[in-house]
Amino acid sequence: MRSVGYARTGEIETLELFSAVEPQEPGEGEVRIRIHRSGVNPTDWKSRRGALHIPIPQGGYQVPHHDGAGVVDKLGKGVKSLVKGQRVWVWQAAYRRLGGTSQDYVVISASRVEPLPDGVSFDTGACLGIPFMTAHRALTVSEGGPAQLSRGALVGYKVLVAGGAGAVGNAAIQLARWAGATVVATVSGPEKEKLARAAGADHVINYKTQDVAAEVRTIASDGVDIIVEVSAVVNAGLDAKVIKPNGVIAIYANDGGNDLHIPVRETMTSNARYQFILIYTVTEAAKVQAAKAIGHALQDGAVAVGDERGVPVHHYRLNQTRQAHAALEKGGIVGRVVIDLTQD
Missing domain, CATH: 3.40.50.720 (NAD(P)-binding Rossmann-like Domain)
Structure with a gap:
């Protein structure tokens, strides 16, 4: 499994590509998602530089990016709301957690995973959360x-x-x-x-x-x-x-x-x-309400990303995560930055 992360906060050079990592097993109430797209937000580079950050343990590293979309790979005990192979989008994956979406597989609470309707692109799914x-x-x-x-x-x-x-x-x-x-x-x-x-x-x-x-x-x-x-x-x-x-x-x-x-x-x-x-720091109830409402809007075909919705999407590969962060950190980019984990 591949992942991009940083062992210490700092400049863009702290981001490294790791390729010999075994996928985590989902625990009770968790699911494992095969990530197809990882959405990059300004908060991701700000966190990399030290904002809103939890301590990184010795020998460990922080995998960034809160937003993502992919397919359910494995269910943990007690998860009834999702099924293996289901298309989904993920929100707030890296807040006070080391495991964000800039990796092939992410394990996360099922409460932060929402269905992605058929016909809705993984690009859109990766741009919904924040x-x-x-x-x-x-x-x-x-x-x-x-x-x-x-x-x-x-x-x-x-x-x-x-x-x-x-x-x-x-x-x-x-x-x-x-x-x-x-x-x-x-x-x-x-x-x-x-x-x-x-x-x-x-x-x-x-x-x-x-x-x-x-x-x-x-x-x-x-x-x-x-x-x-x-x-x-x-x-x-x-x-x-x-x-x-x-x-x-x-x-x-x-x-x-x-x-x-x-x-x-x-x-x-x-x-x-x-x-x-x-x-x-919004209440958990308000975040859940938001996720459910966004899901209904997706079903209605009311929200999406892409040029036709006024959101140009800029794609990078996982091994180009530094460039993706640089594009946002420099400022001036219009649209959304997405890591495509299916290209490499």
Whole structure:
């Protein structure tokens, strides 16, 4: 069995390819998955550099990547929800665990494995976990709103997605549209506008050339119910101008800076709420609800990755994991980075 991992946190050179490793046996409540695709997220290179990391034991190594997709290879005792040979997707494989998805086989709790419907690509399956679950959380924290998305659950809602061409932004657009919301997305240029529209955004605003607040108020005169926010520091003033009374500003990243200054009076007047989101520390119940909702959206054909959904997919082989991390760490890449473990 092949795996990529690192024995110590640090720069990209710490990633090594191991090829003489025996696959683990699944324990009670666990399954072994033959990984076909391993999804790479920014959090993976940040963890490699030391963020949110557990100690690596002497002689051991951390296998990175939380997201993946493949086929059930072996069932542990007591697992009834899955069958051998079933196509599945995996979420949060490497959080406080040494065994992520950048390996041929991963052993993981069956509770973090979801069916991948026939006809849905392994690429899509490997790109669901972190971005789509983060987006689901952002769309389900509004006062009086649904705790779990379903088809039509957000009918009548207006959602503003900041950075509609990003991974979470794209996921939020797809899920919000499936749930029936009117979606407004902001982007930085024409190419990213195409991506946001491919994802399903009803309205796209170029924040570099247009007055975003005025445009949003033209679309939603009383404001938007939910803002899915990637850059709260930069957009705090804008968000206060366009949030609807009792709306929620859901912050999932700190693009543009870390020190947030909130316009207090404006935000008080609208009774708006700020909700910060880090998917790893969200309650287990909320994560399970997100995974189940994403599964329903997959069955409906409502979510996917690829150019046709505004998510270009960039493929690397397992022995190119360093290059995959470098592409994300350098920044500027549009779309998703995926390791194809079937190519080597």
